[in-house]
Amino acid sequence: MATRSLNKVLLIGNLTRDPELRYTPQGTAVVTFGLATNRTWVTESGERREDTEFHRIVAWNKLAELCAQLLFKGRRVFVEGRLSTRRFVGTDNQERQITEIVIDDMLILDSRRMETTEAGEGYQTTEAVSESSDETVAAAQAEPNNGQPQEPQAPEPTTTTGPVKSAKSVTKKPVTSKKGDDGSKDSDISPEDIPF
Secondary structure, three states, X not given: OOOOOOOOEEEEEEEOOOOEEEEOOOOOEEEEEEEEEEEEEXXXXXXXXXXXXXXXXXXXXXXXXXXXXXXXXXXXXXXXXXXXXXXXXXXXXXXXXXXXXXXXXXXXXXXXXEEOOOOOOEEEEEEEEOOOHHHHHXXXXXXXXXXXXXXXXXXXXXXXXXXXXXXXXXXXXXXXXXXXXXXXXXXXXXXXXXXX
16 A cells, blocks of 8 residues: 655745746746745844755746746745656766756735836736646647747736636736926826726
């Protein structure tokens, strides 16, 4: 009789670098990024100490594409997944071992604005992420790609009304800032910006 075991990782931290999206020869999306977590404790002498751990995060399929679109260095996220150790041969022909966290769920915890450099406008994002990776995989398999790798597309500003039912959804609304004659930001809000 087989005994039960558990391999589950839950992390809350900040991205240490922008996600790197790649595609396998079969067209499957895979993204990697770094995540830093902090631990604080007090020594017996009363001195406050802090330790930072760095984790390599990997996501596949539709979740990988969403991570590449929505995440950036410094963003605070919650990830859930499993610990995975794999071996590979490096460029120096030496066998190496790497431990990664393969995630199946991700939540964005901060409310940072994604700035576009060209137009000077940003988008305020609100993300809803499914609790089940099966929905993520099903959504990724439903997308036709004809077996060809596809480049990630820039997200289009969209507005969602009603309850969120998709595996992954993003609601974006333009955020513009107007400056008065004295250089201060105008705090007037138009009626279209109010969500109710």
